[in-house]
Amino acid sequence: MIILHHVPLARSLRVLWLLEELGLDYELRYYSIRDGSMRSPEFLALSPAGRVPVLEHEGAVWVESAAIVQMLCETYPDAGLMPPPGHPERARFMEMLSLSETVGCLLENLNLNQVFLRPPARPSPTVVKLLNARLRAVLAAMEARLEGDHLLASGFSAADIMFVYGFELARYYVDLDAYPRLMAYWDRLRARPGYQRAKARDGEQDIYAQAFYPVPEE
Template identity: 70%
Template sequence: MIRLHHVPLGRSFRVMWLLEELGLDYEVAYYSIRDGSLRSPDFLALSPAGRVPALEIGGEVLFESGAILQVLCERHPEAGLAPEPGAPDRGMYLEMMHYSETVGSLVENLNLNRVFLRDPADASPVVIKLLTARLRAALGAIDARMAHAHLLPSGFSAADIMFAYGFELARYYVQMAQFPALMAYWDRLRARPGYIAAKARDGVQDLYDRDFYPLPEAAT
């Protein structure tokens, strides 16, 4: 039995997408980031930080999205979604797995400043401008080096799943038209049957109340 604890549009979507790519059967337990369910004792017993994902699999519980992706890829090497040690693009694979959290941390800090503060007036326009500029630069660096259909020369991998999640959320804060290579890449990823199947199970997000958050006037 595989059970994924999931918030729609949360980091747990990475795991959901990979499960679909691997063709594995799984159950989904849905949560909201706003109703306190992630702070319940039952959930904290699965994920000590009170965050998704948590994955119950084979009698154990894993709770970091990057670690879960690596474990699943190692358990299913036949899928070819993670270069093995010694492979030519192994270093690039590991680099992009971790770089994805550089993007993710910037998005998370923007979420804290722009979405979750009870009083938006408490947010610093200067901090928001700085975080947005750093996010734009982080995406631009990958846009400039996109030389293949996917992040790795060898093709689609778990690194694409890790990175694409942050890219999908970054669109709430950064105008994506300035990244033509990444937009073409994103179109290719969204056409994958695994992504389509995962989106069908993702659920309705309640993180964002608008399609785009422009810079505060004081920061422009």
């Protein structure tokens, strides 16, 4: 039995999508960041930091989306979603996993400042402006580097799953129309049956209360 502990639209969506691309049978257990379910003793026994994703797989418990993605790709190598050691694209793949987490960290900090802070707490316009600028800089760099249909020249890989999740969430903070190559890339990946199956099971998100969060005024 494979069990994925999941919050809709959280980083566990990466693992959910990968499970669908691998064609694996799994059970999905839902949590919310707002109702205290991730602070229960049962969940903390699996994830001491109280975060998703958590994957139970063959008697082991795994946390951290990048680690889970790499572990699954190595466990099911026939799917060809990660270049093996020694492959010419291995370094590029690992680079994209790390860059995807850079985007994820910027989004997490924007979430903390603009979504989760409540009055009387106020986000710092200076901090938000800096985070927003750094996010736009990363996306601009990816826009310039993207040449083919996918991050790797050989085709679709788990690196695309890792990166596209962050690009999808970036729409809450930046105008994605500024990145036409990445928008076309996102459209291609959203057309994948595995992505569509994952989104159908993702659940209703309760993270974002509005469609866009502008940089607060000074």
